[in-house]
Structure formats: C-alpha cells, structure tokens
Amino acid sequence: MRLATWNVNSLKARLPRVEEFLGYADVDVLCLQETKLSEKSFPHLTFRELGYESVHHGQGQWNGVAILSRIGLEEVHYGFGAGVDDPYEGDARLVAARCGDVAVASVYVPNGRAVGTDHYERKLAWFECLAHWVADVFTPEDALAIMGDFNVAPEDRDVWDPAAFADSTHVTPAERAAVQRLRDWGMRDAFRVVHPDDDRLYTYWDYRAGDFHQHRGMRIDLALVTEPVATRLTWAVVDRNARKGSQPSDHAPLIIDFSPLH
C-alpha cells in the first residue's frame, strides 16, 4: 500500500506535474493541499482517466484539499462537520475518506502568519479542533493516516537553520505541542519511524532567494499514522525531483509504503 501527500500550490498551475507524478509514483492514494480551486472546476474526469476516484473540498481562490484513490473512496468527511466552532470557518482545510481498509485524511493546517497574531492563535485553536475531530471519529486501533501540510516542523533538526526561525511560526513550543497531542492520542510520524536519524530531509523550500538549491528547507508535510499502519511501514521518502524542473510547487511529495493490513 502506497500513500502520498503533496501541497501543490494551485492544482490549476500544477496539473501537468500531478499527472506526471501519478504516472511514475504508482501511489494508491494521493492527498493534495492548496488546490485553490472551486468545487466545480476540480478535474475529477482527468483523474478518473488515470484510474483514480477523487473527492475535493474546495472554496476557490485559497486553500482546498483533495484525496485521489484507486482502491476505493467511501465515508467522506468534508471539514469538521456541524457543531464545531471552526476558527477558520469557510476555509477548505480538511477532507477525509476510507480508502479500502485504511482511513485517510488530507489536511491543510493554517499557516499562522506571525507569532502573537490572531491568525497564529486561531492556528492553535484549529489544531484543537483537529484533535477533537480525530478522537470523535476514530480510535487509535483504527488504521488511520492523517497526511498533509501541517505548517509545523516537529523538531529543530527539521529546519535548515533553527536560528533563522527564532520567534517564527512553525517551530514554537505551542505548535509542536499541538502535533505532539496527536502523537499522545496514538499516532506516529511515519517519516521518523522509517528515518529516526536522518536530518536535512525537507518537504518545503521557499521559492525565493534560491532556497531550494541552497537546501534551505523545512520538514512541515507529515504523515501521522496509527499503530496498525506504523507497525507495517516499509518505506518513506520525499520526492525531491518533483521540486525541480518546470513550474514546481514549493512543496515536494511525501510518499509512505506499508504492507497490507489483511
């Protein structure tokens, strides 16, 4: 079983690169973030022709999350659902579905902009909603993968230079605690399960100032998996080649493999 997640920074701009990726990566499920598409303009038929069903939670100009699957797509959740006081109400940042015998969520955590701003406080509140939603819908015994752009680097070794991020978002104790809370509930960082000691393997590089070529990146795209998946993990890799070439996203795909659950 192969799952992947990729913040594409506009699916309209990135569709050729996504089609290319589906052609070589051989993924069963692909989570996308930042589609920046309305519901009606999502290219379901293009993906169908490539063998993938798709669900999309979009709003148009910003955000937008999707799941592509060639192993089934059922029990779809769009957002946190009714009765939740979503601090980013109106933003399309969560879609989930059951793909075969694994539950998959595609998440785009708010950026937070700057520490101390209202956006930052609402980012932390959004994480609280996510933790509640996960605990309401699933149990740690379920086979579950929450994949996406978490906009948090879990440890200092997950950024190119911790000193460059002093007083910045993505690395604060509160943001890291929000990710840790999901771990405490029963999830593991799949990349770290496979690569406990490997540093400088990032998923995001700013477009500006030649950051990619200088390898000034951050590991902020994560696959958090419950124990039934974690114990079966065989591989995890960042597809850095997808960050190269013509019109790349500023994020690279993260791919994980695990042996069948049954």
Add this chain to the structure above:
DNA sequence: ATGGTAGCCCTGCTA
C-alpha cells in the same frame, strides 16, 4: 545586497 518568487486575479494579499 536587508531583497529575492509564485499564484491568486488585477492589486495587494497570501505563503
């Protein structure tokens, strides 16, 4: 050098 790029859709905002 104290900026830089890319995408939204047109103008400044978002990341």
